[in-house]
Amino acid sequence: MTLSILYRGPLSSCNYSCGYCPFAKTKDSRKTLEADAASLMRFVEFVRQHTHIRFKILFTPWGEALIRKHYQEAMVNLSLLPNVEKVAVQTNLSCQLGWLKKADTEKIALWTTYHPNETDRAAFLEKCRKLDEMQVAYSVGVVGFKDVITEIQELRALLPVGKYLWVNALKKQADYYTAEETATLMGIDPYVANNMIYHESYGKACKTGHTVISVDGEGNMYRCHFIKEKIGNIYEADFTANLFPRNCTNKTCGCHIGYVHLEDLQLYDLYQGRELERIAMR
Ligand code: SF4
Ligand code: SF4
Numbered sequence: 001m002t003l004s005i006l007y008r009g010p011l012s013s014c015n016y017s018c019g020y021c022p023f024a025k026t027k028d029s030r031k032t033l034e035a036d037a038a039s040l041m042r043f044v045e046f047v048r049q050h051t052h053i054r055f056k057i058l059f060t061p062w063g064e065a066l067i068r069k070h071y072q073e074a075m076v077n078l079s080l081l082p083n084v085e086k087v088a089v090q091t092n093l094s095c096q097l098g099w100l101k102k103a104d105t106e107k108i109a110l111w112t113t114y115h116p117n118e119t120d121r122a123a124f125l126e127k128c129r130k131l132d133e134m135q136v137a138y139s140v141g142v143v144g145f146k147d148v149i150t151e152i153q154e155l156r157a158l159l160p161v162g163k164y165l166w167v168n169a170l171k172k173q174a175d176y177y178t179a180e181e182t183a184t185l186m187g188i189d190p191y192v193a194n195n196m197i198y199h200e201s202y203g204k205a206c207k208t209g210h211t212v213i214s215v216d217g218e219g220n221m222y223r224c225h226f227i228k229e230k231i232g233n234i235y236e237a238d239f240t241a242n243l244f245p246r247n248c249t250n251k252t253c254g255c256h257i258g259y260v261h262l263e264d265l266q267l268y269d270l271y272q273g274r275e276l277e278r279i280a281m282r
Contacts, residue, residue, distance in 0.1 A: 001240070002085070002211065004056040004276060006225060006257060007043060009217035011036040012062035016092055016118040020143075023063040037070035039217030044074050046219070046234055051083050053240075058111070058276040059089040060225065060257060066095040079104040088277040093127045094119065100134055109277035110138035116151045125158055132160065139278045141166040144192075146177070149184055156188045164280045165189055169196040171254060191270065191280055194259070198252035205263040206253075209246040212261050224258050226250055 013028040014021070028036070047055050057078060065071040066089060076099060078087040088109040100108065110131065114124050131138050140159060142152045144167040156165050167189040170176045177185070177196075185192045208214070209223030209231060219235040221242065222228060227250055232242035253259040260267045260275045272281040 001052075002054040002056065003243075004058070004212040005234075006058050006060050006212070006214045006276075007216075008060050008062065008214070008225065009036045009039045009043075011065060011068070014063035014092075015067055015094055016064065016115055018115055018118060018143075026063065028063075033068070033070075036068075036217065040070055040074050042219070042235075043215070043217075044077055047078060047084060048081055053083060055081075055084050056086045056276055057084065057088065058257070059087075061090065064092050064094065065089055066091045066093075072099040075099075075108060076103040079107040086276065092118070093124060097127065097130050097134065100136055105134055105136050108136050109274070109279070110136065111277045112138050112140050114140060114142050114155060116142070116148050121151070121155060121158075125155075128159065128163075137274070137277065137279060139164050139166055139280075141168060141278065143168045144170060144185055146170075146181060149181060152188055153184065164278075166256070166278055166280070167192045167195065168256075171196055171198065194265070194267070195254075195256060198254040199259045199262060199265065200251070201248040201253040201259070201262055202251050203247050205245060206248045206258075207261040207263065208258070210243050213243070224261070226253065226255070226258050 010032055011028060012023055013026045014023040017024040059065055075087050075089065078084050084107060086107050086109055088111060090111045092115055093112040128140065140163065142148065152167060159165060165188060167185050169192055214222040214225045215234055219233045220230050221232040221234055221239065223231055223246060232239045253262060256278055259265060268275055270280050270282060274281060
């Protein structure tokens with residue numbers, strides 16, 4: 001069997017200070033970082049031992065993980081395991097990239113987010129260039145606040161042709177974008193329409209809880225990050241018994257890491273195996 005795991009441990013700190021984010025410039029205590037590292041090591045060991053399962057892993061930390069050595073080491077170690085198909089992470093790309101040389105870069109993928117108010121565009125693009133040089137797969141994304149639309153256009157123009165740039169649309173306010181702004185965003189990210197709405201998901205088939213699960217630092221399993229009903233624990237021997245096809249019990253689903261697994265949207269056809277790191281393949 002192949003199992004995708006969205007892992008989120010106790011870490012919840014970040015070196016950036018995005019105004020809209022609860023993790024901006026927060027610091028984890030030494031104790032929390034040690035607990036996070038221990039949880040992560042246990043998870044890596046779990047993957048190593050389950051040789052009969054093929055794993056696709058996405059780290060979706062609160063905060064920034066790749067500035068922490070234990071995440072860099074976990075990514076390297078997981079990438080070298082024969083039963084791991086892919087190990088990906090959401091990151092602001094502020095980390096150094098030398099650690100990637102130790103990894104099987106064919107299995108590494110980065111979901112990078114550019115934060116225009118937190119980093120210099122040239123510095124971000126230089127990191128992208130290095131990833132290209134190292135042949136590491138990555139997507140680039142930006143949160144689509146109105147005041148950065150021009151910046152996103154400029155970033156698009158400077159990224160290599162064919163490099164997918166996704167935009168996370170602001171959608172709490174129905175008329176947030178003008179028609180012209182929507183058209184501009186669609187010109188940048190041809191698939192942004194998928195992210196401009198909350199998908200009606202109640203009662204619809206979703207791969208989460210069957211071939212995709214969310215796991216916390218203690219190994220507790222949830223079908224996804226958005227439904228907080230525990231469905232087991234990966235550190236229990238029979239954890240796969242709890243994996244079966246299910247319908248969504250939430251009214252809507254508005255994040256890529258969730259709705260990409262909704263069966264009726266058929267987005268796996270678009271991402272062709274790169275749904276975790278959000279690289280559209282058309
Ligand atoms: S980089 Fe991400 S985690 Fe860090 S403050 Fe910005 S939005 Fe939050
Ligand atoms: S549609 Fe979204 S909220 Fe519903 S089960 Fe799937 S991932 Fe979870």
